[in-house]
Amino acid sequence: MKILVVVDSIDIEDSSGSKANVALIQNLKRAGFETLVYHYSRKEIHLEGIKCVSIKEIKFSFMYFLSRTQRKISKYLKININTKVESLFGFSFTFFNDVNSITKALEKETHFQPDWVLTLSYASSFRPHKALLALPKWHPKWLAYVHDPYPMHSYPRPYDWVEPGHQFKRDFFLKIVNHSQYLLYPSQLLADWMKSYYPGQKNEAVIVPHQIAEEIFNKEKILTYLNPNDFIILHAGNMMSARNPMSLIEAFEQFLEQNPEAKACAKLYFIGAPSCFDESIREKQKKLAQLFLSDGSIPFKKVLVMQQQVTVNVILEALGPISPFLPGKFAHCIQSRKPILLLGPFYSESKRLLGEQYPYWSPINDIDKIKEHISTFYQLWLENKGLVNMNREDLLYYLSSDYLKETLSRLKL
Numbered sequence: 001m002k003i004l005v006v007v008d009s010i011d012i013e014d015s016s017g018s019k020a021n022v023a024l025i026q027n028l029k030r031a032g033f034e035t036l037v038y039h040y041s042r043k044e045i046h047l048e049g050i051k052c053v054s055i056k057e058i059k060f061s062f063m064y065f066l067s068r069t070q071r072k073i074s075k076y077l078k079i080n081i082n083t084k085v086e087s088l089f090g091f092s093f094t095f096f097n098d099v100n101s102i103t104k105a106l107e108k109e110t111h112f113q114p115d116w117v118l119t120l121s122y123a124s125s126f127r128p129h130k131a132l133l134a135l136p137k138w139h140p141k142w143l144a145y146v147h148d149p150y151p152m153h154s155y156p157r158p159y160d161w162v163e164p165g166h167q168f169k170r171d172f173f174l175k176i177v178n179h180s181q182y183l184l185y186p187s188q189l190l191a192d193w194m195k196s197y198y199p200g201q202k203n204e205a206v207i208v209p210h211q212i213a214e215e216i217f218n219k220e221k222i223l224t225y226l227n228p229n230d231f232i233i234l235h236a237g238n239m240m241s242a243r244n245p246m247s248l249i250e251a252f253e254q255f256l257e258q259n260p261e262a263k264a265c266a267k268l269y270f271i272g273a274p275s276c277f278d279e280s281i282r283e284k285q286k287k288l289a290q291l292f293l294s295d296g297s298i299p300f301k302k303v304l305v306m307q308q309q310v311t312v313n314v315i316l317e318a319l320g321p322i323s324p325f326l327p328g329k330f331a332h333c334i335q336s337r338k339p340i341l342l343l344g345p346f347y348s349e350s351k352r353l354l355g356e357q358y359p360y361w362s363p364i365n366d367i368d369k370i371k372e373h374i375s376t377f378y379q380l381w382l383e384n385k386g387l388v389n390m391n392r393e394d395l396l397y398y399l400s401s402d403y404l405k406e407t408l409s410r411l412k413l
Contacts (some may be wrong), residue, residue, distance in 0.1 A: 001032075001034070001408070002033070002035075002036075002112065002113065002115050002116075003033045003034070003035050003114055003118055004035075004112060004117045004118065005025055005028070005035060005037045005038070005118045006038045006039075006117065006119045006128040007037065007039045007040070008039070008040050008041075008120070008122060008127055009021075009039060009040065009041040010037065010041055010045050010047065010052065011041045011043070012300045013297075013299065013300060016122075016237060016328035016329065017125075017147055017328065018122060019328055020122070020147070020186070020210045020211070020328040021122060022047065022213070023210065023211040023212070023331065024120070024208070024210070025037055025047060025050060026047065026050070026211070026213045027211040027213055027400070027404050029049055030401035031401045031402070031405035032405065033405075033408070035051075036109075037052045037053065038053045038102070038105060038106060038109070039052060039053070040054075040057075040098060040127065042054075055102055057098070057101050061100065063097040063100060064097045066097075067093035067094040067096075067097050070082065070092070071094075082164075083164045086164035086168075087165050088165075089165065089168065090165035090167075090168020090172065091130075091168070091169075095127065098127050102127055103131040103134045106131060106132075106135060114138075114141060115141065116141050116142075116411070117132065117138045117141050118143040118184075119132050119142070119144050119145060120147070121145055121147045121148070121150075122147045122148075123148055124148070124150065124151065124152065126176075130172065132144075133172075133175055133176070133179060139180070139181070140181055140413065141181060143180070143181065143411075144176050145185075149193060149324070150169070150173050150194075151166050151169035151170060151173070154193075154194070154197050156193070156323070158319065159318065159320075173198060177198045177201050178200070180202070181203065182202070182203050182205075184205070184207075184208045186207070186208060186209050186210050187326040188349065188352065189347070189352065190324040190325060191207060192324075193322070193324040206411065208407060208408075209330075209353075210326055210327075210331045210399065211331055211399055211401070211404065212332075212334065212335045212396065212399040212400055222305045224305055224309060226269075226306055227267075228386075229386065230265050230266070230267050230311075231262065231311050231377075231378055231386075232266075232267045232269060232309070232310040232311050232312070233252065233267070233269070233311065233312045233341065233377075234306060234307065234310040234312070234314060235248070235269065235271070235314040236271050236303050236306065236307060236313070237271075237327070237328075238275065239276075239316065240318075241275075242320070243316045243318055243364075244364065245281070247343075247370060248268075248314065248316070248343060248364075248370055249268065249281065250367050251368075252290075252371075252374060253284075254367070255371050255374045255375055256290060258371075259378065262378060263290060266290050267290050268291050268292065269292045269293075269294075270294065271293075271298050271306070272297060272298075274296060278293065281293045307329075307332055307336045308335075308337075310336075311377060311381050311386075311388055312339050312340070312341050312377050313338050313340050314340075314341045314343065315329070315340055315342050315344070315350055316344070316364065317344025317348060317350070319345075319365055322347040322348070323345050323350070325349060326349045326350065327350060330350055330353070334395045334399060335396070337389050337392075338388065338389065339360060339380075339388055339389075339390045340354065340360065340390065341362075341373055342361045342362075343361075343362055343363070343364045344361075344363070345363070346363075353398070354392075359373075360373050360376075360377075
């Protein structure tokens with residue numbers, strides 16, 4: 001089977017969505033599919049054993065002129081006209097020029113005859129999907145992957161807000177629903193959530209979770225600053241404003257007060273891009289020597305190694321009624337075979353996959369329950385001489401190339 005993949009970026013350092021998309025592409029190859037990747041990363045990137053075509057940006061067009069003029073106005077006059085532009089047209093001039101660039105590149109592809117055309121999204125970027133709408137010859141073969149709810153007013157609380165041009169964006173997504181052959185989602189809850197906004201798709205939604213991709217780099221050569229003899233709780237990844245870590249920090253502090261002997265070995269790490277919580281975390285650090293905050297992002301390969309070195313990995317979700325997202329790092333946490341401290345809503349895709357009986361879940365703001373989980377992990381760590389594992393063969397298979405192959409092989413034109 002031949003699959004043409006169209007994706008914004010395959011640069012694993014630019015976002016969690018790109019990391020998830022690259023893992024999916026790599027597992028397509030491992031599953032035995034012949035894969036050609038068109039990407040708009042704006043630089044040459046090579047994935048081993050996979051042909052990748054870097055799409056060039058159109059720089060001689062009226063839309064390019066408008067996009068750069070808008071940037072100049074914003075930079076030098078400090079006037080943001082993008083809100084007005086999106087209110088009038090639904091998208092920015094840059095978005096339209098990017099879509100035109102992707103469409104033009106795909107129009108030139110005549111040698112590769114795909115069985116399926118897979119467009120990958122991340123966050124609110126659906127440029128590949130917009131480009132494919134202009135290429136009706138591929139609509140009968142179109143697999144439209146939807147990483148997150150779209151547009152923003154479709155997000156659950158507390159994320160939901162109405163963005164400029166939201167009706168244009170909703171109409172755009174309706175076209176994706178109507179013209180694609182299958183809608184693919186990383187999460188069953190997300191598929192159900194989006195179906196409530198956009199009924200009438202041609203076929204049942206297909207669940208393709210974020211993938212475990214066997215890394216080819218030498219883990220032993222990657223040095224980290226973690227002490228393997230410590231009891232370490234790690235949160236890796238961005239903390240958006242809705243993912244408040246302060247209850248976790250408070251619970252950890254209370255755990256240390258109740259277990260003073262743990263102060264010599266217990267550590268709580270937050271690694272990732274700067275967030276709105278950094279100042280509060282640094283204030284806590286002044287009296288909590290066991291609390292660590294990275295100085296900005298850390299290379300992805302090093303993060304993967306750290307997730308495998310720690311005692312517990314944390315998945316932090318927003319305080320709200322439901323979290324239909326499957327975090328990109330869920331696959332990495334399962335791959336690490338270390339316990340997961342899941343902090344989020346009762347209705348959560350991560351919780352659904354871990355199972356109703358999974359013991360280490362708590363609402364994000366339940367300090368007492370979080371402290372109880374930390375104490376349990378600590379006792380397990382002491383009893384097992386620092387080795388605390390979570391082997392979930394069911395989830396390792398669910399996130400694997402073997403399950404991916406089964407899923408895609410069942411699809412019918």
